[in-house]
Amino acid sequence: MNMESMTEGKKETFSPEDSCTGGGSVFAVQSEILRRFKDVYELFPGSFSIMNAGGKLIAWNRYMRDVIIGRPEGEMSDVDGMRAIHPDDRDFVMQQFSAVISLGADKTGEARVLVGGGPEYTWRAITGRKIEVDGEPCVLAIGIDITERQRLESLQALHLRMLELAEASSIEELVRIALDEAEQMTGSAIGFCTFITEELNNEPVQVWSTNASNHFRHAGMGEAGHPILRLSHLWDDVIKTKQLVIHNDYPSLRKRSGLPVGHDMVIRALVIPLMKSGEVTAIFGICNKAAAYTEADAGTASRIADCLWGIVTRKLAEQSEQRMQEQLQQSQKIELLGQLAGGIAHDFNNMLSVTLGYTEILLESIPETHPFFEGLEAIRRSTERSANLTSQLLSFARKQLRQMQVINVNEEVAVMLPILKSALGESIQCNCKPAIDAVRVWMDPTQFDQILTNLCLNARDAIGHSGTITIATGVKHVETSDIRSGFPCLLPGIYVSISVTDTGTGIKAHDLPHIFEPFYTTKEVGEGSGLGLSTVYGIARQNNGCVECWTEAGSGSSFTVYLPRYAKQESTTADTTPELHGKTTGSTILVVEDEPDILQLVTRFLENQGHRVLTAEDAETALAMVRDRQLPLKLLVSDVVLPGMNGVDMNQELRKEIPDLKTLFMSGYAPERIRQHGAFEEGVNFIQKPFAMKAFLKLIHDILEN
Numbered sequence: 001m002n003m004e005s006m007t008e009g010k011k012e013t014f015s016p017e018d019s020c021t022g023g024g025s026v027f028a029v030q031s032e033i034l035r036r037f038k039d040v041y042e043l044f045p046g047s048f049s050i051m052n053a054g055g056k057l058i059a060w061n062r063y064m065r066d067v068i069i070g071r072p073e074g075e076m077s078d079v080d081g082m083r084a085i086h087p088d089d090r091d092f093v094m095q096q097f098s099a100v101i102s103l104g105a106d107k108t109g110e111a112r113v114l115v116g117g118g119p120e121y122t123w124r125a126i127t128g129r130k131i132e133v134d135g136e137p138c139v140l141a142i143g144i145d146i147t148e149r150q151r152l153e154s155l156q157a158l159h160l161r162m163l164e165l166a167e168a169s170s171i172e173e174l175v176r177i178a179l180d181e182a183e184q185m186t187g188s189a190i191g192f193c194t195f196i197t198e199e200l201n202n203e204p205v206q207v208w209s210t211n212a213s214n215h216f217r218h219a220g221m222g223e224a225g226h227p228i229l230r231l232s233h234l235w236d237d238v239i240k241t242k243q244l245v246i247h248n249d250y251p252s253l254r255k256r257s258g259l260p261v262g263h264d265m266v267i268r269a270l271v272i273p274l275m276k277s278g279e280v281t282a283i284f285g286i287c288n289k290a291a292a293y294t295e296a297d298a299g300t301a302s303r304i305a306d307c308l309w310g311i312v313t314r315k316l317a318e319q320s321e322q323r324m325q326e327q328l329q330q331s332q333k334i335e336l337l338g339q340l341a342g343g344i345a346h347d348f349n350n351m352l353s354v355t356l357g358y359t360e361i362l363l364e365s366i367p368e369t370h371p372f373f374e375g376l377e378a379i380r381r382s383t384e385r386s387a388n389l390t391s392q393l394l395s396f397a398r399k400q401l402r403q404m405q406v407i408n409v410n411e412e413v414a415v416m417l418p419i420l421k422s423a424l425g426e427s428i429q430c431n432c433k434p435a436i437d438a439v440r441v442w443m444d445p446t447q448f449d450q451i452l453t454n455l456c457l458n459a460r461d462a463i464g465h466s467g468t469i470t471i472a473t474g475v476k477h478v479e480t481s482d483i484r485s486g487f488p489c490l491l492p493g494i495y496v497s498i499s500v501t502d503t504g505t506g507i508k509a510h511d512l513p514h515i516f517e518p519f520y521t522t523k524e525v526g527e528g529s530g531l532g533l534s535t536v537y538g539i540a541r542q543n544n545g546c547v548e549c550w551t552e553a554g555s556g557s558s559f560t561v562y563l564p565r566y567a568k569q570e571s572t573t574a575d576t577t578p579e580l581h582g583k584t585t586g587s588t589i590l591v592v593e594d595e596p597d598i599l600q601l602v603t604r605f606l607e608n609q610g611h612r613v614l615t616a617e618d619a620e621t622a623l624a625m626v627r628d629r630q631l632p633l634k635l636l637v638s639d640v641v642l643p644g645m646n647g648v649d650m651n652q653e654l655r656k657e658i659p660d661l662k663t664l665f666m667s668g669y670a671p672e673r674i675r676q677h678g679a680f681e682e683g684v685n686f687i688q689k690p691f692a693m694k695a696f697l698k699l700i701h702d703i704l705e706n
Helices: 031-036 038-042 062-069 087-103 147-165 171-186 210-218 236-241 295-365 373-396 409-424 445-463 480-484 532-542 596-608 619-629 647-657 672-676 693-705
Strands: 003-007 010-014 016-018 025-029 047-052 057-060 107-114 121-133 136-145 190-195 206-208 245-247 269-276 279-287 405-408 428-433 440-443 467-478 493-502 546-552 556-564 588-592 612-616 635-639 662-667 685-688
Touching: 025 031, 031 038, 031 057, 047 062, 047 121, 057 062, 087 107, 087 121, 087 136, 121 147, 147 171, 147 295, 171 190, 171 206, 171 210, 171 279, 171 295, 190 210, 206 210, 236 245, 236 269, 236 279, 269 295, 279 295, 295 373, 295 596, 295 693, 405 409, 405 445, 409 428, 409 445, 409 467, 409 493, 428 445, 440 445, 440 556, 445 467, 445 493, 445 532, 445 556, 467 556, 532 546, 532 556, 588 596, 588 619, 596 612, 596 635, 596 693, 612 619, 619 647, 635 647, 635 693, 647 662, 662 693, 685 693
Parallel strands: 025 121, 428 467, 588 612, 588 635, 635 662, 662 685
Antiparallel strands: 003 010, 016 025, 047 057, 047 136, 107 121, 121 136, 190 206, 190 279, 245 269, 269 279, 405 440, 467 493, 493 556, 546 556
């Protein structure tokens, strides 16, 4: 290849010389000829430069001078061309430069080149070729701006990378990847993403770039100790306008009265709102670029934020669907477990009924000095405790009717305390501080026990290994002004308070709004159903009360349940319950029970009281007996669940024959379908198995007498 030029009327030829090391071609040229060709390479649409082996510029075009170096023509001689390369890419370019000089091989690469001395830069594809100028080895370099191409390739690579990582990575990890890329592509020093709403569920509400996190750690404050940006008013303008905002002179903004304590100074900021359903859900920001943020930076950061938010919202939707599936499965599991518990409790109650009934009859028939008396009394107490366990099973299975009665709260807590201490374990101390005033409520005792048990077990889990739980009762006068000020109960009045306070870890701020939600739990998978506090809340509301929570991270929690105080005076009349060995007026009673031992127990007991007792093991037999004999029945005592026709339907058929027939239902549990038949509306008599014989006798007496 020949290059020709006319110089002073002479034709000079520049011929290539074979390189002894690189096997390529090296052009030899004189510096005088380069000067004469300056008008030619001035027109080159990019940077053109020639540097000697030391990296000094000996030739350049206007683009190189004005855009890259940023100096006047008179200051260009002997400028170090390597100073125009971005510091992070300088070693790479110098290696390529040395290879061109020593090997004579053409080299092409991509690097960031500073604009006007920096800190702004552009990406350029640079091709270097060895030439000789005045016999000295030099490198001719040509650069083409590829910033836009590089930006698009980086964004595409980021998108593909995040798509690949989306399934296996947490939202926090994905956000940090996007922040790191936004920092790198814009030359920023800080990257952050803070969520305005509880969009991240159990994820952190604020995420920092790797660079920012490392800075916090080196500063000794830690990322967790850094101020939460959403708690300040730094970005109110972004939230209000819902538009991208650039602040290139942040300190001069008057409305910025100052950053939170511990926050680095912000010089420049570019902040992007992330939207969902027309509202700002999070803000994505980069700060402290060395130069002013440009529209190009805004476009780059917006593309990264859009890429991130598309993946995050899809992941959040998937997580939400997964939680719904898990809740459905959990609900189905609980329902199946409830059915199993209800069935077990029903059968167990039948057995306990026989044990408790005969034990009470024996205790009534022997004096307290009898050698068997203490043993029988122990059997009775043990049976009653077993009955309490089955009562809790039935409550869990939602198969138990509310049996409302007046409860002395202090007495009920005292009864529950030994059971609770056993459940809490030896390492946890349980104290009780009862109220001095009368604290009585009108509710189902089983529900009260549920409240106390759930709160104590929840406190135990919060404590962990060792600590203290304090149960306190009291009276709270709630005024209308209290409710207006945010007190959780809906009506003014006098309430009985039951509080359970622990010395545990407390509740984190982002968990606190969700603690009463069904299935919400901070425990590991398999360690909690998330139904304990929601059950407490539901029972309190069902009984016209409310629940209040106080907590402080690291200092424990206190849950207080408020229930309306029972205002009526307790009856002072004497107990009219007949003794078991006494006789009541004789009546004809039909007992229908499919469990033979219970049928025999009830029959013997009622006959002992002077009643005429007819028995049947199913509804069909009972109906046939009544229709055939035309008996003067006064009372039907029937199990609810019977083979074939149930006790409710049988009762309705018998009333067609005997309209004034009185009825007492008994059952180990009460199926939901019974409610649909109206069996347990107000005024219907019902006794839960197992029952004390005195209570059974009193109920029989009251029904027959009234």
